Amino acid sequence: MTEHTANTALRLRPPAHRVSRRAIGYWTATAAILWIVLVGLQTVIVVTSDDPPSFLTVTLVVSCVLAPLHLLVMPQWRYRVHRWEVTDEAVYTQAGWLKQEWRIAPVSRIQTVDIERDPFEQLFGLAKITVTTASAAGPLRISGLAHDRALELADELTKTTQAVRGDAT
Numbered sequence: 001m002t003e004h005t006a007n008t009a010l011r012l013r014p015p016a017h018r019v020s021r022r023a024i025g026y027w028t029a030t031a032a033i034l035w036i037v038l039v040g041l042q043t044v045i046v047v048t049s050d051d052p053p054s055f056l057t058v059t060l061v062v063s064c065v066l067a068p069l070h071l072l073v074m075p076q077w078r079y080r081v082h083r084w085e086v087t088d089e090a091v092y093t094q095a096g097w098l099k100q101e102w103r104i105a106p107v108s109r110i111q112t113v114d115i116e117r118d119p120f121e122q123l124f125g126l127a128k129i130t131v132t133t134a135s136a137a138g139p140l141r142i143s144g145l146a147h148d149r150a151l152e153l154a155d156e157l158t159k160t161t162q163a164v165r166g167d168a169t
Helices: 003-008 022-048 054-081 119-123 147-163
Strands: 083-086 090-095 101-106 110-116 126-133 140-146
Touching: 022 054, 022 119, 022 126, 022 140, 054 090, 083 147, 090 140, 110 147, 119 126, 126 147, 140 147
Parallel strands: none
Antiparallel strands: 083 090, 090 101, 110 126, 126 140
């Protein structure tokens, strides 16, 4: 490793790779389900109640305004923010939309690599990778990866981790 590589390899920086574009649809669909349930419950109460509380009518109107805005803005914003990168030295992640988090984990600290897919992720052909490290900050998660890319990345991380000497503590 050159001196330049050693000095820049583990600095916190924006990771190079974006998640799959299909993540936009996934984030939109999962948020839409929550909004439908919320607006639906509010609507049922307002429509079926003889004297609905005025605050509930106000929250229903607010929900009907915020829901489409959230569904238009949030998935696009998250897509622009969510990034990942794996090098021989570290795993870099960047996630969030209102609260953004940048994480870096040296490969020598990796303990496990897991792939997970909930039913909606399966519908969208997506997966998430969880990289557990010997860190009190908890595992790194890379969400919104194309399933095939997640499998390749897990294989790559496993090989890289096995090649690094140490006990990941």
